[in-house]
Amino acid sequence: MEGEEHKQITIDNMVYRKLSNDNIQSVYQLFENNSRFFSIPFDYFRRGTLEDDGFDPNLSLILFNPENNKPIAAFIVVKRNEMNENYCFFKGCVVDKKYRRQGLGSKIFYEFLSRVKEKEITQVIYGPSVPEYWQPGVDIRNTSLYFFLKKHGFKSHRAIFNLTVSLNAINKEPVRNKDGYIYERVQPKDFKKTFEFVKRHFPNNTWAEEVNFSFKLQPPSTFIAKDENNEIVGWATHSQFFPGSFGPTGVNELLREKGIGTELFLWCLWDIKQKGLDRCEIMWVEGNTVKFYSKTFGAYISPIFYPMYKKIK
Ligand SMILES: CC(C)(COP(=O)(O)OP(=O)(O)OC[C@H]1O[C@@H](n2cnc3c(N)ncnc32)[C@H](O)[C@@H]1OP(=O)(O)O)[C@@H](O)C(=O)NCCC(=O)NCCS
Structure with missing residues (x-):
């Protein structure tokens, strides 16, 4: 005890x-x-x-x-x-x-x-x-x-909820091209653009600084989605807080509900699994998003923080 x-x-x-x-x-x-x-x-x-x-x-x-x-x-x-x-x-x-x-x-x-x-x-x-x-x-x-x-x-x-997702079902590499969007690990040439994208679309929090930390990891643990003009339309970051953590993530508001966020999330899960981990912890999830991750990926509320x-x- x-x-x-x-x-x-x-x-x-x-x-x-x-x-x-x-x-x-x-x-x-x-x-x-x-x-x-x-x-x-x-x-x-x-x-x-x-x-x-x-x-x-x-x-x-x-x-x-x-x-x-x-x-x-x-x-x-x-x-x-x-x-x-x-x-x-x-x-x-x-x-x-x-x-x-x-x-x-x-x-x-x-x-x-x-x-x-x-x-x-x-x-x-x-x-x-x-x-x-x-x-x-x-x-x-x-x-x-x-x-x-x-x-x-x-x-x-x-209380603040994190969600835990098992990686057991993540068995194949996600797609690199889907519905006109390209998914890739961020490369140094796109660091600045990615930072600016986050800053522009989410100006009222510290997400851009958080994404910046992931650029210092080897390899960088942020994935981006680009449209056919090579413009960034969304990103997702993992292992920024600790290995296997997920977040922050975001998609251009005009392009939401097209599955871009889900593909980016899958890339992060895949990448975490390649590091030998068996679960991912989604950080600080609020409102209906809890239900989304639960329905779509079997995520459950754990741990809970006060x-x-x-x-x-
Ligand atoms: C919390 C902690 C720092 C307290 O240190 P401590 O030297 O044991 O604390 P104190 O002896 O000064 O205890 C003060 C009060 O803490 C509370 N407390 C301490 N241990 C407790 C326990 N096991 N259960 C419930 N209350 C407890 C009590 O209110 C206690 O007062 P009381 O003796 O009048 O009941 C220590 O228990 C600890 O390290 N816990 C683990 C923390 C941890 O997991 N950190 C990881 C995240 S960084």
Whole structure:
């Protein structure tokens, strides 16, 4: 049972250190060993911490046991000034299983609170720190984390659903030409055009920046559809958040309901399967789209996230 295995420690002996190139590998291992429902490769962890330009090294608290130089707890915090310069986001909070339920998480949280007050931060959110986030809230299977945040005065926003799709039925390569449209993996010559297409058609969110991340992967994990004039009419991106994640995606509004989005999705599923994965997780699906993916691809709601927030006074 979570929290049963205790190792008594003297909290006063612990020291906070900043996340750095020297300790990032051990902090990554701490997350991997203690996150029951989530795992990411090391390069995604690095990109989401030290390489995230909103990463806040003073608010991200890593507690070390100086006797063996190992991290035993870590709270990773980023800021998103474009969204609101008085907000900050928890990307992940973890206490090593052996040290739980001794008030360690709470002690770190109080230290965090005293630091944010000096910085005039008015709200802390465990939720989507777009464009670079791992999960859009607390995966509610993480019961300890959910109650921990509630105890510390966090409130829940409306739930966000991801959908899981099995790749068992994806057995043949999707078509490259269909109904006058061409489907292909984005090539460097089309990076700029694709970015601009996303920006133009979806100006009110950070999708273009998210798609940009996929251009840095080898090979790029975005597929595009072009019409006979070689103009981009839609795109779909996968593995941007973590391997096997799906999204964002979009098709020119005038050309919707012609099956272009479905072909792009199939290309992503196929590509994910070629990497040896057996399922895909569609990120942050809302409204009737849930039903669409469920009817068409047998997707089911899982996992469910609660973005949680606390106002700082
Ligand atoms: C959430 C977490 C950080 C709390 O750290 P901790 O040091 O154990 O927390 P504390 O000892 O300060 O406990 C404070 C409160 O948290 C809640 N809590 C902690 N463990 C809990 C559990 N297993 N079930 C329910 N509530 C729990 C309780 O409200 C507790 O207060 P109480 O003792 O008065 O009941 C830790 O349990 C953890 O790492 N959980 C896993 C998190 C995870 O999966 N992260 C992955 C995503 S990044």
